[in-house]
Amino acid sequence: NAGVTQTPKFRVLKTGQSMTLLCAQDMNHEYMYWYRQDPGMGLRLIHYSVGEGTTAKGEVPDGYNVSRLKKQNFLLGLESAAPSQTSVYFCASSQLNQARYTFGSGTRLTVV
Amino acid sequence: QQQVKQSPQSLIVQKGGIPIINCAYENTAFDYFPWYQQFPGKGPALLIAIRPDVSEKKEGRFTISFNKSAKQFSLHIMDSQPGDSATYFCAASMRSTGNQFYFGTGTSLTVIP
Numbered sequence: 064n065a066g067v068t069q070t071p072k073f074r075v076l077k078t079g080q081s082m083t084l085l086c087a088q089d090m091n092h093e094y095m096y097w098y099r100q101d102p103g104m105g106l107r108l109i110h111y112s113v114g115e116g117t118t119a120k121g122e123v124p125d126g127y128n129v130s131r132l133k134k135q136n137f138l139l140g141l142e143s144a145a146p147s148q149t150s151v152y153f154c155a156s157s158q159l160n161q162a163r164y165t166f167g168s169g170t171r172l173t174v175v
Numbered sequence: 176q177q178q179v180k181q182s183p184q185s186l187i188v189q190k191g192g193i194p195i196i197n198c199a200y201e202n203t204a205f206d207y208f209p210w211y212q213q214f215p216g217k218g219p220a221l222l223i224a225i226r227p228d229v230s231e232k233k234e235g236r237f238t239i240s241f242n243k244s245a246k247q248f249s250l251h252i253m254d255s256q257p258g259d260s261a262t263y264f265c266a267a268s269m270r271s272t273g274n275q276f277y278f279g280t281g282t283s284l285t286v287i288p
Contacts, residue, residue, distance in 0.1 A: 067218075094274055103184070105264060105280040106219070121275065153218050162207040162274040166218030 086154030181279025
């Protein structure tokens, strides 16, 4: 029973490089979310999805893109990484009409 | 603009003490108020949650007090233990926006043996 799995766990990027963070859940949850966590700022929503093939912007979407081609996967892309995107990224999922998140263990991204 | 304001930023208590963490919100459309606990290197995990139709909810040593008129809610940890040392986040959400959560900025709790 894996829950929510994030890969990779750590990554260092150079400014301008691109990368994709993968989130996979095996709980058949409808909703999936990407948050970033920064010191003193809590968790802020980047993008979310309420079902396969759908995505929506959260509080801080600029510089990120997402895709949900399969129900169990939610991808977060950085097309041109910037130092301001240095953060810990968390993926979460929840069932339809149940406001209870299951979080992954996070991806620590450093952009130099 | 912070939708949910949390205080204090950090808290140190002796074992057996009762730390209290407070949160305030403005949007009266919020209808679900969870607390998440996060240990270093881990993702947040749901601790306890409340809906606005009740004023208090207790689960083990953890209690949420909810004041709808003041738009405030708080977490109390009874008989705190060193294992409770973690970061605590309050949050608020409304069903109409896909269960999107707005999190507080977090409180780092240290329980001294």
